Amino acid sequence: MATYPTGFKRAIIVATAISAAIMELIDTTIVNVALNQMAGSLGATIEDIAWVVTSYAIANVIIIPMTSFLAEYFGRKTYYLGSIILFTIASYFCGQSTDLWELVFWRFIQGVGGGALLSTSQAIIFDAFPPQQRGIASGIFAMGIILGPTFGPVLGGIIVEDYHWANIFLVNIPVGILASILTILYIDKKEGEGQHKADIKIDYAGILLLMLGVGSLQFMLEKGESEDWFESRLIVYTAIAAAVGMIGFIWRELTTDHPVVDLRVMKRGTLGITTIFSFVAGIGLFTAMFVYPVMVQRIMGYTPTMTGLSLLWPTLIGVFMMPIVGRRLSAGASPLPFIISGILLMIAFGFYGGTFNADASQWQFFPAHMLRVLGISLLQLPLTNQAVAGLSPKEYPNAIAINNMIRQLGGAFGVALANNFVAIQYAQHRSDLMANLYPGNPLLTERLQSMGGASMRAYRMLEAAVDKQAYLLSYLDTFRIVGFFFVLILPLTVILRQKKKKSPEEIAAAAAAMAEAH
Template identity: 90%
Template sequence: MASYPTGFNRAIIVATAISAAIMELIDTTIVNVALNEMAGALGATIEDIAWVVTSYAIANVIIIPMTSFLAEYFGRKNYYLTSIIIFTIASYFCGQATSLWELVVWRFVQGVGGGALLSTSQSIIFDAFPPEKRGIASGIFAMGIILGPTFGPVLGGVIVENYHWSNIFLVNIPVGILAAILTILFIAKKEGEGTRKHLITIDYLGIILLMVGVGSLQFVLEKGESEDWFDSRLITSLSLLAAVGMIGFIWRELTTSHPVVDLRVMGKGTLGVTTIFSFVAGIGLFTAMFVYPVMVQRINGYTPTMTGLSLLWPTLIGVFMMPIVGRRLSAGASPLPFIITGICLMIAFGFYGGTFNADASQWQFFPAHMLRVLGISLLQLPLTNQAVAGLTPKEYPNAIAINNMIRQLGGAFGVALANNFVAIRYAQHRSDLVSNLYPGNPLLTERLNAMGGATMRAYRMLELAVDKQAYMLSYLDTFRIVGVFFLLILPLVVMLRQKKKKSAEEIAAAAAAMAEAH
C-alpha cells in the first residue's frame, strides 16, 4: 500500500514545488514591463529586445515535450533539482548581462531550466496526496499558476521603476537556492526512479533536428523583415535549414522505435486539430502580453508600475474562472462550449483592443483586458481536455506535452509576427499621415501656429507626433490581427469531437497526465 507524506512534510513539499513553479511563471511575465528599459540600457531596438522573450519561449518549446523522457531517464528528483539549479544560475547571469545577445543566450539557458519546473512541480504536488484528495492538489496548483503570471508584471514594474532592471532576474536567486535546498531535503525519489537508464534509448537525432528546426525558423521569423526576407542569403539558408530540421524531425519521430516526442499520437482522437487551436491560443496570449506593455510605455507614457497594475486587476478574474472551468470539466462537461466562447471573446478582444488612442487611461483598457483574460481562461483547460479526447490514458502525457509545445511555439511565432507586422504597418501609416501634411492644409497651419510658427523646432515636434501616431496605429493593428487569427479558426470547431463523459478512472488518469505534462 502506497504511503503519502502528511503534516509538516507535506506542507514543505507543496511549498517547495509551488515556489519553484511560481518563480518560473513570474519570470515569463515580469520581463514584459521591462523591455523598454532593457532596450535603452543595452542599446537595442524594441524589435531586437523581443529576443529576450522569444529565446526563453524557444527553449521551452524544445524542452517541454522532452520533460517526461528526461525525468524518466535521469530520475524525477535529479532532473527537477538540476532544472532549479540551471534556472537559478542562468538568472544570475541574465542580471549580469552587459549586451543584448549575452542576455538572450542566458535567457535561453534559463528557459531550458524553467521548462521542467511547471510540469514537474505539479506532478510532485500530485504525488504528495492520496487519490481521494488529489482534487485539493489540483486546486492548490491552479492557484499558483494563476497568481504567478498575475503578479509578475506588477513586481517587474516596481523593481524597474525603483531599482535597476537586472533585479527582475536577481530576485530569482534566493528563491531558487531555497527551492534547491528544500528539494534535496524533502522531495523523495519515486520507487525505481532513475534506475532504468540502461533500458532507455536516447533519440539524439530527434533532439538535434528539433533544435535546428525550431531555432532556424524563429530566427527567420524574427529577422526576416529587417533582412529583406529572401533577398538575404542568410534568411534563405536558414529557411532551408528550418524546413530540413522540421521535416526531418517529423520523419524521425514517426519512424524511430524510441522517439523523444511520439508524434504518432497526433493521428489519434482530435489532438491534431486541437493543436491548431492551441497554436492560435499561444499567439493570442504571448502577442498581447508583448505588445501591450511596449505600446503603453512608448506611446501612452505609462510607467512600468502603471503598466503592471493595469494588467493586474483584469487578470485576477482568471483566479476565479480557472477553478470553475476545471470543476465543470471534471464533472464531465463538454469542452466545446468553453472553447467556442473563449474564441469569440478573443475575437472581441482583438477588434475592440484596436480602437484605442494615445490618451487612453488604465481603466479604458480594462474592458479589453477583461475580454482577453476571460477568453484565455476559457481556452486553456478545455483545450488540454480536448487534446486527450479519444486517446487512452497511457497516451495522455505525450498528447498534453505536444499540445503545450505547440502553444509555446505559437507564442514565439506571435511575438515574431508582432515585430514584423508593426514594422510593416508603421511604414504604411507614416506614409499615409505624411501625405496629409501639404502646404495650405488649414489643420497643418493651425498645428504649426500652436507650436510657435513654421520653425525647425515646430517641424521636429510635428515629426515626432507623426511617428508616435504611426506606431500607435501599428500596435492597434497587431491586436486586430490577433482577432483575425481567432476568427479564422472559429469554423474549425466543427472538427472537434464532442467529448464523451469519462469514467472516474479515466478522469483520474487524465488529471495525473496533466500533472506530468502540463
C-alpha cells in the same frame, strides 16, 4: 499500499513545488514591462529586444515535449533539482549581462531550466495527496499558475522603476537556492526512479533536428523583415535549415522505435486538430502580453508600475474563472462550449483592443484586458482536455506535452509576427499621415501655429507626433491581427469531437497524466 506525506512535510513539499513553479511563471511575464528599459540600457531596438522574450520561449518549445523523457532518464527528483539550479544560475548571469546577445543567450539557458519546473512541480504536488484529495491538489496548483503571471508585471514594474532592470532576474536567486535546499531535504524519489536509465535509448537525432528546426524557423521569422526576407542569402539558408530540421524531425519521430516525442499519437483522437487551436491560443496570449506593455510605455508614457497594475486587476478574474472551468470539466462537461466562448471573447478582445487612442487611461483598457483574460481562462484547460479526447490513458502524457509545445511555439511565432507587422504597418501609416501634411492644409497651419509657428523646432515636434501616431496605429493593428487569427479557427470547432462521459478510472488516469505533462 501507497503512502502519502502529511502535516508539516506535505506543507513543505507543496510550498517548494509552488515556489519553483511561480518563480518560472513570474519570469515569463516580469520581463515584458522592462523591455523599454532593457532596450535603452543595452543600446538595442525594440525589435531586437524581443529576442529576450523569444529565446526563452524557444527553449521552452524544445524542452517541454522532452520533459517526460528527461525525468524518466535522469530520475524525476534529480531532473527537477538540476532544472532549479540551472534556472537559478542562468538568472544570475541574465542580471549580469551587459550586451543584448549575452542576455539572449542566458535567457535561452534559463528557458531550458524553466521548461521542467511547471509540469514537474504539478506532478510532485499531485503525488503528495491521495487520490480522493487530488482535487485539492489541482486547486492549489491552479492558484499558483494564475498568481504567478498576475503579479509578475506588477513586481517587474516596481523593480524597474525603483531599481535596475537586472534585479528582475536577480530576485530569482534566493528563491532558487531555497527551493533547491528544500528539494534535497523533503522531496522523495519515486519508486524505481532512475533505476532503468541504462535501458532507455536517447533519440539524439530527434533532439538535434527539433533544435535545428525550431531555432532556424524562429530566427527567420525574427530577422526576415530587417533582412528583406528572401532577398537575403542568410534568410534563404535559414529557411532551408528550418525546413530540413522540421521535416527531418517529423520523419524521425514517426519512424524510430524510441522517439523523444511520439508524434504518432497525432493520428488518433482529436489531438491533430486541437494543436491548431493551441497554436492560435499561444499567439493570442504571448502577443498581447508583449505588445501592450511596449505600446503603453512607448506611446502613452506609462511607467512600468502603471503598466503592471493595469494588467493586475483584470488578470485576477482568472483566479476565479480557472477553478470554475476545472470543476465543470471534472464533472464531465463538454469542453466545446468553453472553447467556442473563449474564441469569441478573444475575437472581441482583438477588435475592441484596436480602437484606443493615445490618451487612453488604465481603466479604459480594463474591458479589453477582461475580455482577454476571460477568453484565455476558457481556452486553456478545455484545450488540454480536448487534446486527449479519443486517446488511451497511457497516451495522455505525450499528447499533452505536444499540445503544450505547440502553444509555446505559437507564442514565439506571435511575438515575431508582432515585431514584423509593426515595422511594416509603421511605414504605411507614416506615409499615410505625411500625405496630409501639404502646404495650404488649414489643419497643418493651425497645428504649426500652436507649436509656435513654422520653425524648425515646430517641424521636429510635428514629425515626432507623426511617428508616435504611426506607431500607435501599428500596435493597434496587431491586436486586430490577433482577433483575425481567432476568426479563422472558429469554423474549425465543428470538427472537434464532443467529449464523452468518462469512467472514474479514466478521469483518474487523465488527471495523473496531466500532472506529469501539463
